[in-house]
Amino acid sequence: MAAATVAENNTFRNEVMAETPNGHRMLHCLQCGTCGGSCPSGADMELTPRALIALINAGQRDRVLSANTMWACVSCYYCTVRCPQEIPVTDIIYTLKRLSIAERRYKDTDAPALAKTFTDFVDKYGRSFEFGLATGYHLLSRPLSALKMGPMGFSMFTRGRMSLLPTKIRNIGQLQAIIHKAREIGARR
Amino acid sequence: MKYAYYPGCSLECNAAAYDMSVREVADLLGIRLQEIDDWNCCGATEYFSQDELTATAVIARNLALVDPQLKQVVAPCAACYLNLKKTDRLMAEHADFNQKVNEALAAGGLHYRPGTVQVRHMLDVICDDIGEAAVRDKVVKPLNGLRVAPYYGCQVVRPYPGDENPEYPMKMDHLLSWLGAEVVDYPVKAHCCGGHMTQISEPQAFELIRRLLQSAQDYDADLIVCMCPMCQLNLDGYQGRVNGYFNTEFKLPIVYFTQIMGIAFGLDPKKLGFGKELVAALPVVRAKVNGLAAQAAQ
Numbered sequence: 316m317a318a319a320t321v322a323e324n325n326t327f328r329n330e331v332m333a334e335t336p337n338g339h340r341m342l343h344c345l346q347c348g349t350c351g352g353s354c355p356s357g358a359d360m361e362l363t364p365r366a367l368i369a370l371i372n373a374g375q376r377d378r379v380l381s382a383n384t385m386w387a388c389v390s391c392y393y394c395t396v397r398c399p400q401e402i403p404v405t406d407i408i409y410t411l412k413r414l415s416i417a418e419r420r421y422k423d424t425d426a427p428a429l430a431k432t433f434t435d436f437v438d439k440y441g442r443s444f445e446f447g448l449a450t451g452y453h454l455l456s457r458p459l460s461a462l463k464m465g466p467m468g469f470s471m472f473t474r475g476r477m478s479l480l481p482t483k484i485r486n487i488g489q490l491q492a493i494i495h496k497a498r499e500i501g502a503r504r
Numbered sequence: 505m506k507y508a509y510y511p512g513c514s515l516e517c518n519a520a521a522y523d524m525s526v527r528e529v530a531d532l533l534g535i536r537l538q539e540i541d542d543w544n545c546c547g548a549t550e551y552f553s554q555d556e557l558t559a560t561a562v563i564a565r566n567l568a569l570v571d572p573q574l575k576q577v578v579a580p581c582a583a584c585y586l587n588l589k590k591t592d593r594l595m596a597e598h599a600d601f602n603q604k605v606n607e608a609l610a611a612g613g614l615h616y617r618p619g620t621v622q623v624r625h626m627l628d629v630i631c632d633d634i635g636e637a638a639v640r641d642k643v644v645k646p647l648n649g650l651r652v653a654p655y656y657g658c659q660v661v662r663p664y665p666g667d668e669n670p671e672y673p674m675k676m677d678h679l680l681s682w683l684g685a686e687v688v689d690y691p692v693k694a695h696c697c698g699g700h701m702t703q704i705s706e707p708q709a710f711e712l713i714r715r716l717l718q719s720a721q722d723y724d725a726d727l728i729v730c731m732c733p734m735c736q737l738n739l740d741g742y743q744g745r746v747n748g749y750f751n752t753e754f755k756l757p758i759v760y761f762t763q764i765m766g767i768a769f770g771l772d773p774k775k776l777g778f779g780k781e782l783v784a785a786l787p788v789v790r791a792k793v794n795g796l797a798a799q800a801a802q
């Protein structure tokens with residue numbers, strides 16, 4: 316079978332396995348479809364998690380990294396706990412998100428913009444900032460959504476559930492030194 | 505009993521009701537919470553989507569800052585709980601990863617040895633460490649007559665369910681029964697609320713929210729109690745938008761399990777953060793719990 320021969324030097328699969336904790340479990344996929352069948356977002360995915368794994372095994376890097384599967388995933392971990400082969404499906408999807416973001420392969424999704432805005436706040440303040448996320452992120456990518464969320468935002472605000480200013484941790488320098496170092500180590504390989 | 509406390513960003517503002525009620529209930533039950541000094545954000549799912557090593561180092565800073573006298577940290581938010589637990593596990597199971605994370609931590613003068621701090625969720629602490637007898641002992645206003653649907657969501661029960669069934673957890677069901685509530689047994693109690701999807705694809709998120717509200721309503725719930733700020737925000741904050749989108753008329757209050765515990769313990773609803781939810785909960789609680797309406801009228 317083609318899968319067996321491709322597997323010999325399947326660099327894409329090796330890459331995904333190396334980047335995912337316990338990723339080697341992927342080699343044991345039965346293509347049973349339990350993951351996709353358990354997925355609350357399955358209907359919104361062009362490729363189910365099962366199909367993604369088949370395509371990774373087939374070395375189809377381009378198709379996998381431009382799939383919308385990762386951006387429809389809500390990290391509910393149903394696939395992971397139900398997989399009969401103990402394959403960390405959700406974590407594989409995280410790896411694919413990272414590869415897709417790093418190489419800008421995603422299309423038609425605001426998820427990477429949200430992730431970027433979120434982590435930028437963490438890097439800068441040490442805390443997330445919901446109001447900034449709601450406004451800044453929306454203004455960047457979908458200005459009309461900010462208007463639509465208006466009344467709800469107002470209700471949250473009047474109940475003291477939305478702060479207009481971010482909180483900053485005291486020792487932000489320490490956190491930034493750790494982040495800087497982690498990025499440096501990550502870039503080493 | 506004393507624990508390190510990691511409130512997480514949501515509990516500072518959006519989920520202040522959770523923080524308030526956790527602290528009130530903990531106080532009454534003799535759970536001493538010592539907030540981690542200068543804790544930072546856990547990165548939610550977003551940091552892991554970008555950079556696993558940095559995400560882990562950012563989370564590990566919190567574990568490294570836990571007072572060495574304390575062996576356990578309590579996190580009420582599901583995402584924070586999972587991230588802290590996952591970081592500890594990743595570091596424990598993968599020596600090379602542990603080494604890299606500690607190299608990053610060292611740049612901030614910190615070190616964390618995996619396994620040093622046990623990560624716990626507030627629900628586990630209350631159910632397992634405090635236990636049924638002590639909880640029942642504090643109940644002064646049993647919730648008789650109130651039909652409560654326990655909503656667990658995802659990240660506390662999966663992928664690390666501990667002694668729970670990851671698809672059919674029971675701890676909150678038991679706890680609610682100790683408080684005298686009628687526990688609603690409905691099929692979606694551990695399904696997903698949509699997480700951050702409200703920010704990315706509203707149709708997808710709204711459908712997941714609708715399924716939960718519909719099921720709880722079909723099973724005659726008066727109210728849903730949850731254990732995660734994201735679940736509360738999606739089910740409560742977005743309920744009006746979901747109604748508009750599907751032309752439905754849901755009016756289900758969503759509160760934190762610690763808030764409803766506080767009511768059963770006779771604590772002041774204001775101190776428990778009631779009134780911060782968008783779909784008002786207190787009128788329903790007062791109307792349904794036998795005897796509470798009369799007391800409120802006095």
Ligand code: SF4
Pocket residue numbers: 343344345346347348349350351364365368397398399400401402404
């Ligand atoms: S559930 Fe596991 S074994 Fe089955 S198709 Fe999905 S990943 Fe493969």
Ligand code: SF4
Pocket residue numbers: 350353354355356357364387388389390391392393394395404405408
């Ligand atoms: S973790 Fe993602 S892929 Fe897996 S079942 Fe949940 S939404 Fe689907």
